[in-house]
Amino acid sequence: MELPKKILLLGSGELGKEFVISSKRLGCYVIACDNYPDAPAQQVADEREVFDMLDATALKNVVAKHNPDLIVPEIESIRTEVLLDFESEGIQVVPSAKAVNYTMNRDRIRDLVAEELLIRTAKYGYAESEKECLEVARSIAYPLVMKPVMSSSGKGQSLVKSEENLKGAWDYARSGMRGDRERVILEEYINFEYEITLLTIRQKAGPTLFCSPIVHRQERGDYQESWQPAEMNEARLKESQDIAEKVTTQLGGAGLFGVEFFITKDEVIFSELSPRPHDTGMVTLVSQNLSEFDLHIRSILGLPIPEIVINKPSASHVVLAEKEGRSPTYIGVEAALSIPGVDVRIFGKKTSRLNRRMAVCLATADTVNQAREKVAKAAKLIRLTYE
Ligand SMILES: Nc1ncnc2c1ncn2[C@@H]1O[C@H](COP(=O)(O)OP(=O)(O)OP(=O)(O)O)[C@@H](O)[C@H]1O
Ligand SMILES: [Mg+2]
Numbered sequence: 001m002e003l004p005k006k007i008l009l010l011g012s013g014e015l016g017k018e019f020v021i022s023s024k025r026l027g028c029y030v031i032a033c034d035n036y037p038d039a040p041a042q043q044v045a046d047e048r049e050v051f052d053m054l055d056a057t058a059l060k061n062v063v064a065k066h067n068p069d070l071i072v073p074e075i076e077s078i079r080t081e082v083l084l085d086f087e088s089e090g091i092q093v094v095p096s097a098k099a100v101n102y103t104m105n106r107d108r109i110r111d112l113v114a115e116e117l118l119i120r121t122a123k124y125g126y127a128e129s130e131k132e133c134l135e136v137a138r139s140i141a142y143p144l145v146m147k148p149v150m151s152s153s154g155k156g157q158s159l160v161k162s163e164e165n166l167k168g169a170w171d172y173a174r175s176g177m178r179g180d181r182e183r184v185i186l187e188e189y190i191n192f193e194y195e196i197t198l199l200t201i202r203q204k205a206g207p208t209l210f211c212s213p214i215v216h217r218q219e220r221g222d223y224q225e226s227w228q229p230a231e232m233n234e235a236r237l238k239e240s241q242d243i244a245e246k247v248t249t250q251l252g253g254a255g256l257f258g259v260e261f262f263i264t265k266d267e268v269i270f271s272e273l274s275p276r277p278h279d280t281g282m283v284t285l286v287s288q289n290l291s292e293f294d295l296h297i298r299s300i301l302g303l304p305i306p307e308i309v310i311n312k313p314s315a316s317h318v319v320l321a322e323k324e325g326r327s328p329t330y331i332g333v334e335a336a337l338s339i340p341g342v343d344v345r346i347f348g349k350k351t352s353r354l355n356r357r358m359a360v361c362l363a364t365a366d367t368v369n370q371a372r373e374k375v376a377k378a379a380k381l382i383r384l385t386y387e
Contacts, residue, residue: 011074014347016041022293096253099275123188148177154221192262204302216280226280227315256296287314312364317375319359321352325386336378
């Protein structure tokens with residue numbers, strides 16, 4: 001294999017930005033795409049393209065213009081069908097066009113996992129109208145979770161406690177939907193002890209590898225803090241690894257996946273999967289010898305990954321915007337960085353809206369609890385201000 005390779009990155013958020021940095025360290029040439037200019041990954045890439053990635057013609061034109069060796073999706077809103085064409089033309093789609101197509105919406109991957117692979121998930125059903133919601137909800141029982149099949153970061157997601165809340169949840173889901181399909185998934189509410197992301201790496205040559213599980217806490221369906229390592233029973237861990245390997249083998253290709261599980265008193269329940277670095281995995285920027293972004297680029301290029309080790313117990317905590325605004329500036333970063341072991345990543349987003357993720361605090365410590373305390377304190381110290 002010869003380096004450097006030319007990478008077309010589809011989606012240029014904070015995860016894309018770290019991926020570009022890891023790729024640049026291996027000398028790759030990166031063109032970062034998004035539908036708005038100056039997105040985080042574009043600020044560190046070699047070139048940028050601003051266009052609607054759901055537009056097949058626009059996407060084909062950009063691919064023809066740059067002729068990349070690899071196409072690396074960072075988001076779900078892409079005209080994914082055309083990725084199959086690119087793959088058959090010999091461009092490496094990461095991790096594979098099949099994986100990206102199956103995980104673009106919640107329904108396809110869920111049906112594959114639950115119905116074809118017979119893996120335990122929350123009981124679920126789909127609905128395309130308020131009336132169908134009512135029928136499906138009756139077959140699942142309350143409380144339940146409603147999510148648009150096309151959405152991420154908790155958008156349009158709500159907990160439905162009883163039938164009276166169903167209409168409100170349907171209207172809310174419709175408002176948070178991406179794309180043109182008015183379809184929701186209704187899921188049994190799982191009262192888990194904790195939830196994890198198991199970063200799973202499929203290699204071109206070599207066995208599937210796993211990072212130590214990352215535990216995380218979510219609010220409004222969106223990640224708030226994550227930490228590593230987890231105190232997880234060996235049998236549970238093995239069970240989650242087996243499931244992750246089974247699902248990612250079906251999806252094929254090479255790259256890092258974020259496989260999410262709910263861990264209850266007696267069960268390991270598959271939740272969902274991202275065929276790319278995961279937001280809760282930002283903790284690996286400080287916890288491991290190779291971050292999830294380093295692992296992604298190494299695995300997609302077919303480079304060796306002889307070991308993945310945790311250097312120290314670590315945690316991450318998001319910094320969210322409190323309101324809508326333009327050109328934010330950050331105060332309190334000095335105070336946050338004066339805490340030993342703390343580091344900060346400011347994503348460089350030019351606009352904010354309520355609860356938009358703008359930065360992340362990272363920390364290492366002697367114990368996970370100490371690391372969590374440090375990042376919580378650091379995140380609280382950072383404030384956004386506007387002109
Ligand atoms: N069936 C469920 N029972 C209990 N909690 C749930 C259920 N489904 C989702 N949640 C909670 O909501 C969070 C977000 O849900 P999910 O991962 O399905 O959506 P998402 O919008 O794709 O999130 P992200 O893109 O940030 O991973 C989960 O991590 C979990 O905390
Ligand atoms: Mg999730």
